[in-house]
Amino acid sequence: MHNLTFKQLDETLYTEELNNGLKVFILPKKGFNKTYATFTTKYGSIDNKFIPLNGSEPIKVPDGIAHFLEHKMFEHENGDVFQDFSKQGASANAFTSFTRTAYLFSSTSSVDKNLNTLIDFVQYPYFTEETVEKEKGIIEQEINMYEDNPDWQNFFGLLGTMYETHPVRTDIAGTAASISEITKDDLYTCYHRFYHPSNMVLFIVGNVEPEHVMKVVRENQASKSFETAEEPVRFYPEEREDVYRKATEIPMPVNIGKCLVGVKEKNPDIQGQDLLSRELSIQILLELIFGQSSENYQRLYSSGLIDDTFSFDYTAESGFGFSVIGGDSEDPEKLAGEIKKTIEQFKSEPFPVESFERIRKKKIGFFLRALNSPEYIANQFTRYRFNEMDLFDVIPQLEKIDPALLQEVLEDHFDLANQVSACFIVPERNET
Amino acid sequence: MNQATIHSIRTHVMPVDSFKTNTFILQLRTELSSSDITEKALLPSILERGTQHFPSRLHIQGALEELYGAHLSADVVKKGEHHILTFRLEVANEKFLKDAAPLTERAVQLLSSIFLYPALENESFPAQAVAEEVRSHKQKIASVYDDKMRFANKRLTEEMCKDEPYAVPVLGYEQDLPKVTGKSLYKAYKKLLQESHVDLYVIGDIQEEELLGHIEKYMRLEDNNPVPVKVMEKKAASAPNIIKEQQQVQQAKLHIGYRTGITFGDEQYFPLQVFNSLFGGSPHSKLFVNVREKASLAYYAASRLESHKGIMIVMAGIDSAKFDEASSIIDQQLEDMKNGDFTEEDIEQTKAVLINQILETIDVPRGRVELEYHGSIIGEEWTAEKWIEKIKKVTKDEIISAAKQVEKDTVYFLSGKEEQANA
Incomplete structure (x- = not known):
């Protein structure tokens, strides 16, 4: 077991890669009641075409299957894993993103037992035709819930406007039609390909003794055998560099319209330190252009185009990336125009060095605040790991960023002519 | 946890060293009533618009950034028939920073500035800011309809508690908004300062004596005489x-x-x-x-x-x-x-x-x-x-x-x- 100490942050991270390839990380947090553990596979909604384990030809699986699999993992012959966790005083959950499926628990007692339960249920698939059919009703309601959620519809509407073929444009849960095709054999195929320990990360954070916890994990894994597996081979369709369409409008039963402007990443294949640097740079730029301490925010607010739902973010993973800016608005289309104009103007003005120093402080403070949260640490650390970055590099990297780099990223990322789309939610006329 | 009352603010200090930040939470509790609900709902946003020391949102936000991205939020909720206005301020603990600036004192100053020293024009909130916040608030009230789970909860409460103060929506009423002025808001603000039960919680790796000194010095709440909150008798269920x-x-x-x-x-x-x-x-x-x-x-x-x-x-x-x-x-x-x-x-x-x-x-x-x-x-x-x-x-x-x-x-x-x- 290795340990890495981050003196400025007063944190020590313990790590080990087991013989079967599983990567284990332990971050002790003194004074916390809670222990939080995530067991994550590098497998999400976009991984819908791949070569099965021991296969030779790529296969395409139905949209939404990674999320479906996540639901079904909680069931085993004797019932439901939620029950086991709650008997042990823990609460369990799981989520599926574009690129990851994470299983997790948090508890303030019986940590060893809960940890074994977590590892064991994720490493033991049990599906029958009957239980798979039954789950379809539940997931259909989950999909319907999201269909009524205007923010979710706006976000996926925007992705579908920016991307032409990449599966990031498809809802993580799939559609009622796509999940109806899923069979238990499909689930086993995906499971065996992507749930091999070498494709997974186990992260434990909380009031734990690292040597002891590592021993629990080692013993658990030593009692199981896994066939050797190469890294999964995944296929993604060729995606154009520029945006697919400029704008989409979606009518929904809402009172207030919504506007999101997206900037599609031109270089979606960078990883590691380069990605970390780009991600932090774009986040700083967005703060500078649209943050609450900017004149721009004040101007948009005074002109009645935004309210306090206005926000922005940048997301990047291997193969896709985008900035998203917007919120509720009485005039979504006009807001989109103003957002573009604002970026244009920012590019033409001298770089605001003083504001940049302030925003850098803000980002450092945000990171410290986030380190209070075991959930943030475990989930972000894992995301960073899968993209060959290190969460604890954030502050050193923030300290390295300078105005010259920011100006370069500004020119490259915010290409208004080719990379910008918008999506609007508009109130539909009610006939009653 | 230790408790002290300073300028009629019940101050609760919880010294804990497991966090990387210090958190200040200020709670003002009054009766939930339809008469001033809309003004009270607007107070969090109008108070974040400017103070005597930080005259605009831009200045407040800039000061928060200078405090290493301190995070400020303010909102209103109801708990039963109690109305609670909350300010939260979370500041990095300076011991994790390279240049160890005294952030705690500045945090108390900032919180106090927002709570007690709003930017005013002739005993009323500035007209321009009021107009903007009223416009934004109208949108917030209207958008409850857009979140169907929230909407259904609101409708259920309206129907179930028809004749009880609990049915009063915490965001207030759209029809009250045209009547809201800088003056009426200021009146509601003064009334809130006078009548509310005020609690301040501070959690983090904190020197208690020093902190209490800062509160004594900066949080000078005056003429506060909390009015007891009357709660309705519990009601039996009607036929469904x-x-x-x-x-x-x-x-x-x-x-x-x-x-x-x-x-x-x-x-x-x-x-x-x-x-x-x-x-x-x-x-x-x-x-x-x-x-x-x-x-x-x-x-x-x-x-x-x-x-x-x-x-x-x-x-x-x-x-x-x-x-x-x-x-x-x-x-x-x-x-x-x-x-x-x-x-x-x-x-x-x-x-x-x-x-x-x-x-x-x-x-x-x-x-x-x-x-x-x-x-x-x-x-x-x-x-x-x-x-x-x-x-x-x-x-x-x-x-x-x-x-x-x-x-x-x-x-x-x-x-x-x-x-x-x-x-």
Whole structure:
């Protein structure tokens, strides 16, 4: 077991890669009641075409299957894993993103037992035709819930406007039609390909003794055998560099319209330190252009185009990336125009060095605040790991960023002519 | 936790060294009433618009950034018939920073500036800022309709508590907005400062003496004489009233309101907590297992308590055509609880889950304050340890007798249009 100490942050991270390839990380947090553990596979909604384990030809699986699999993992012959966790005083959950499926628990007692339960249920698939059919009703309601959620519809509407073929444009849960095709054999195929320990990360954070916890994990894994597996081979369709369409409008039963402007990443294949640097740079730029301490925010607010739902973010993973800016608005289309104009103007003005120093402080403070949260640490650390970055590099990297780099990223990322789309939610006329 | 009253602010200091930040939470509690609700709802945003020391939002936000991205938020909520306006300020602990600036003192200054020294023009809030915040607030009220779960909850409360102050929406009324002026807002602000019960919680790795000195120096709240909050007598359930409405939605929302007659501070409160968790408050609950896992009718089916009102609400997202089926499963689960159809093992499991939830809650500064504030509302001290002791003691008979007090009062069903036409 290795340990890495981050003196400025007063944190020590313990790590080990087991013989079967599983990567284990332990971050002790003194004074916390809670222990939080995530067991994550590098497998999400976009991984819908791949070569099965021991296969030779790529296969395409139905949209939404990674999320479906996540639901079904909680069931085993004797019932439901939620029950086991709650008997042990823990609460369990799981989520599926574009690129990851994470299983997790948090508890303030019986940590060893809960940890074994977590590892064991994720490493033991049990599906029958009957239980798979039954789950379809539940997931259909989950999909319907999201269909009524205007923010979710706006976000996926925007992705579908920016991307032409990449599966990031498809809802993580799939559609009622796509999940109806899923069979238990499909689930086993995906499971065996992507749930091999070498494709997974186990992260434990909380009031734990690292040597002891590592021993629990080692013993658990030593009692199981896994066939050797190469890294999964995944296929993604060729995606154009520029945006697919400029704008989409979606009518929904809402009172207030919504506007999101997206900037599609031109270089979606960078990883590691380069990605970390780009991600932090774009986040700083967005703060500078649209943050609450900017004149721009004040101007948009005074002109009645935004309210306090206005926000922005940048997301990047291997193969896709985008900035998203917007919120509720009485005039979504006009807001989109103003957002573009604002970026244009920012590019033409001298770089605001003083504001940049302030925003850098803000980002450092945000990171410290986030380190209070075991959930943030475990989930972000894992995301960073899968993209060959290190969460604890954030502050050193923030300290390295300078105005010259920011100006370069500004020119490259915010290409208004080719990379910008918008999506609007508009109130539909009610006939009653 | 240590408590001191400074300038009539009840100050609670919780020195903890496990966080990387220090958190300040200021709570102002008054009566929930329709007469000034809209002004009170606007105060958080107008106070964030500028102070005598930081004249605009831009200056306040800039100061927060200078404080290493200190995070400020302000909002209003209701707990039973209490109205609570909250300011939260979270600041990095300077010991984790390269240039160790004295952030705590500056944080107290900033919080005090926002709370006590707003930017004013002739004894009223500036007209321009008021107009902008009124416009933005109007949008916020209108958008409750857009979040169907929230909308259904609002409609249920409106119908169920028609003649009770609890039905007053915490965001206020759209029709009041045209009458709001800088003057009327300032009047509401002054009244709030005079009448509210003020609590300040500070959590973090803090030098207590020093902190109390800063509060003494900067938080000069004057002429504060808290007015006791009158709470309505608990009401018995009426014969169940069923309200059905339609919109163009994919998923129907079934929200059911129950009267429990039990509020925080009552002997039966903790048995009711255990009851709620086992009935619908956790993933091993009867609602989750029967509505979701067995009948595949919903993705979520849950219950929650309104602890200071004596109400329980069940929420489920279902297909529009499944109203009868879902309702009868839910009714059956409540009947089973009343008949004691659960085991000692179920009770132990439920207590373990509740105790775990409490311990997890107090790992988060904000969670810890919210938990302990329940006690503050009824004028008693309720630490997490005391909550846990009470939960451990709950017996099966007590759960059954709490369950027996739970009576269905109002059913609100928002369904889709097409499905309804086909049914």
